[in-house]
Amino acid sequence: MVGMNEPVLARLQQLMTLREEVETLGSGGPWIPAADWTDEDTHLILHLDIPGVSADSLELLEEGSTVTVSGERPALARLIGGDRPAGAFRRSFTFPQDVLPQTGEAQLRHGILSVRFQKRHPTIDVHAEDLDAHPAE
């Protein structure tokens, strides 16, 4: 898509992900793992719930302002009932703040994938943190 800039591509990606999510609401469709972002002043961290997924199957693809995580876990043999998703998943995210390209460091622990990205504009708010830690009562 020559000529489209990164924000437009990122928005398209978001819309495609949204459409996938709506299409699979309440059905036994594709697996879309739950995710959170946290802010650690110098880094942004993406947390993804992927219990039972092996590190070998994971792929991270960073493109401009988006990052896409994909992987899979095998379906259980001799299944007699339940609602756990299985098979392949793919989910794209737009970085909530600017990050430095290709700084992502991934770790898989207790079924949660954490990826740390270095922020382009680190937050300096030591005093604000002190205030938050001891709110006036």
Add this chain to the structure above:
Amino acid sequence: MVGMNEPVLARLQQLMTLREEVETLGSGGPWIPAADWTDEDTHLILHLDIPGVSADSLELLEEGSTVTVSGERPALARLIGGDRPAGAFRRSFTFPQDVLPQTGEAQLRHGILSVRFQKRHPTIDVHAEDLDAHPAE
């Protein structure tokens, strides 16, 4: 509830769980982890997706034909967005087949809790399994 027999109690428990699930559909309500049952001839196994939950916080309660699992994981500090559930969860299950009381053995690995229960009536189907493994083509 003196006088109510176990099947009735189990059914009530199921209805209560169902109501909880319906009430929290699509909302940021209580966390209801996904679960599967598998059959391993001599055992039934309950698989529960609980990434990030520590073994210390887990409780299993077996009552007649139901088993209830509860636990929690802490909310992330400095959260700036996302959809991962956090806090306490509790989910009850009716055993899909009869099990021997108090035979459950739990294991927590890669964010999945597996609990093995000994079946009251083990399945003996070696020949059927052989046929399944090599279907006529």
